[in-house]
Amino acid sequence: MAxxxxxxxxxxxxxxxxxxTPHQVWPFLEDxxxxxxxxxxxxxxxxxxxxPGQPGLVRYCASASLGGGDSDPSKVKWANExxxxxxxxxxxxxxxxxxxxxxxxxxVSTIRVVPMNDGDAKMxxxxxxWSFVAxxxxxxxxxxxxxxIDFCLxxxxxxxxxxxxxxxx
Numbered sequence: 001m002a003x004x005x006x007x008x009x010x011x012x013x014x015x016x017x018x019x020x021t022p023h024q025v026w027p028f029l030e031d032x033x034x035x036x037x038x039x040x041x042x043x044x045x046x047x048x049x050x051x052p053g054q055p056g057l058v059r060y061c062a063s064a065s066l067g068g069g070d071s072d073p074s075k076v077k078w079a080n081e082x083x084x085x086x087x088x089x090x091x092x093x094x095x096x097x098x099x100x101x102x103x104x105x106x107x108v109s110t111i112r113v114v115p116m117n118d119g120d121a122k123m124x125x126x127x128x129x130w131s132f133v134a135x136x137x138x139x140x141x142x143x144x145x146x147x148x149i150d151f152c153l154x155x156x157x158x159x160x161x162x163x164x165x166x167x168x169x
Contacts (some may be wrong), residue, residue, distance in 0.1 A: 009142040012131040013150035014043075015157035020164045022113040023124045026091045028109055028160045030129070032083050033059045038156040048080060057083040058098065071131040077102050084108070093098050128157055 036045040050057035079100035092112035118124035
């Protein structure tokens with residue numbers, strides 16, 4: 001008897017950055033192997049193989065805090081992620097999760113920076129969109145994954161806004 005296939009989960013989180021332009025925000029996201037600098041819950045993120053900025057680049061991400069804050073290596077949550085597409089002119093990239101110990105069987109995500117206009121069609125900052133398609137995760141519901149992605153994105157947006165404000169004095 002064939003296994004029942006569950007529908008994939010799809011979602012999108014959006015963070016609005018008031019003031020910063022896409023041009024100012026993109027360099028923070030374009031550096032695929034420095035996610036730990038933007039996401040406080042991530043302890044490590046480094047290149048495993050491939051050429052920076054090029055499809056095929058693989059990064060390793062790990063977090064002890066996602067595993068309950070325990071430094072026991074068996075409780076560290078980790079994933080290898082492969083860059084599928086990087087488009088600096090459109091300010092977006094797509095990646096997939098490969099090997100991991102977080103229960104992700106299939107996960108593909110696109111992160112994009114888009115301008116945000118005010119009512120007078122003047123640039124009023126930008127938005128970061130993080131969309132995903134994933135197989136269901138055991139022990140989670142679709143809203144759990146959406147909430148987690150939104151939390152990560154909002155944390156990253158705050159970190160980026162702060163860094164831009166500090167740099168501009």
